[in-house]
Amino acid sequence: NNKQKEAVMHINGPMLVLAGAGSGKTSVLTNRIAYLMENGIEPYNILAITFTNKVAGEMKDRISKLIPSSTHELTIKTFHSFAALFLRREIEVLGYPRA
Numbered sequence: 188n189n190k191q192k193e194a195v196m197h198i199n200g201p202m203l204v205l206a207g208a209g210s211g212k213t214s215v216l217t218n219r220i221a222y223l224m225e226n227g228i229e230p231y232n233i234l235a236i237t238f239t240n241k242v243a244g245e246m247k248d249r250i251s252k253l254i255p256s257s258t259h260e261l262t263i264k265t266f267h268s269f270a271a272l273f274l275r276r277e278i279e280v281l282g283y284p285r286a
């Protein structure tokens with residue numbers, strides 16, 4: 188539909204997609220990420236955060252089918268796994284030693 192197409196084709200700045208179950212969010216986000224990469228956005232500049240590991244894995248699988256070999260540079264994580272990754276990378280800023 189038009190709202191989904193608008194979300195997929197939005198390039199300038201971040202885009203928050205909120206919708207109910209079964210409304211096509213994963214499809215929209217997957218196609219948006221592929222569209223961004225097709226339009227010159229480097230995969231390492233893309234962050235997608237989901238609620239479940241299942242959806243994160245599904246998005247990676249779908250994107251790898253649309254644009255093979257690009258998913259290793261993408262960051263597609265759950266809120267919790269992204270927070271853990273961020274803390275591991277930046278723990279010294281908080282005054283803790285890197286383990």
